[in-house]
Amino acid sequence: MRNRFQLFSCCIPVKGYLRSALYDLQRKNYLFIPNSLFEILANHTSKTFDEVLQLVDDDEREQV
DSSP: OBBBOOOOTTEEEEOOOOOEEEEEEETTEEEOHHHHHHHHHHOOTTTBBBHHHHHSOOGGTOOO
């Protein structure tokens, strides 16, 4: 699979202390996400989905 992580410009990830949030400014909506998913969205945008799966632990693969 060669799909890469890419967020729309209106979707802003915001890191929190215990959990993070993904704000959709266009739809005026938000979604709470784990901090581990925030790290993937913020730091691994140039990698493919398969490359990211190799980096995460087995218990975090369900979240991805």
